[in-house]
Amino acid sequence: MDIVLYPDPRLRRKTAPIENFDQELADIVRAMFEVMYRTKGVGLAAPQVGLSLKLLVYNPEGDPAKSEQERVLANPRILRRSRNKEFGEEGCLSFPGIFGQVERPLEVTVEAQDLNGEKHQLELKDWDARIFLHELDHLDGILFVDRFQPGDKVRVKPQLTDLEAQFRASRASS
Numbered sequence: 001m002d003i004v005l006y007p008d009p010r011l012r013r014k015t016a017p018i019e020n021f022d023q024e025l026a027d028i029v030r031a032m033f034e035v036m037y038r039t040k041g042v043g044l045a046a047p048q049v050g051l052s053l054k055l056l057v058y059n060p061e062g063d064p065a066k067s068e069q070e071r072v073l074a075n076p077r078i079l080r081r082s083r084n085k086e087f088g089e090e091g092c093l094s095f096p097g098i099f100g101q102v103e104r105p106l107e108v109t110v111e112a113q114d115l116n117g118e119k120h121q122l123e124l125k126d127w128d129a130r131i132f133l134h135e136l137d138h139l140d141g142i143l144f145v146d147r148f149q150p151g152d153k154v155r156v157k158p159q160l161t162d163l164e165a166q167f168r169a170s171r172a173s174s
């Protein structure tokens with residue numbers, strides 16, 4: 001399992017709901033956490049490993065030694081979002097070296113299924129809410145650079161152009 005990099009079209013694809021809560025799903029989730037820790041991330045959505053599924057994982061500490069912080073959300077949806085929003089810096093494993101300010105609600109109430117298919121409601125705040133909302137966007141084919149302010153969009157344009165050139169080169173050689 002490897003990270004899918006921008007501008008791979010798999011990052012824009014529509015995702016399908018998880019229907020089978022089986023060992024295969026548990027194996028996918030474990031592999032996603034391993035890739036996330038290896039690449040020093042705090043969150044990962046299934047499209048980022050080439051799977052068009054409504055599945056995301058995160059660990060706000062990004063530390064495999066703190067596995068009690070691991071969160072697995074299948075078929076997540078937002079029930080409520082706070083009107084209060086805040087800008088914060090975000091990066092993305094599919095955009096190596098690119099960072100920018102993104103405005104997100106400070107609190108969200110979420111419904112999602114766990115690995116056994118059981119539904120849970122979660123109240124997420126601050127950093128947890130930001131990670132979740134970033135990963136949830138991936139399930140809708142929305143990328144964090146889409147939400148950048150005009151100044152950040154201009155600033156990262158050369159880096160995006162580089163990633164696009166690398167992607168074309170990797171396509172041409174494979």
Ligand SMILES: [Zn+2]
Nearest residue numbers: 091092093094
């Ligand atoms: Zn991302």
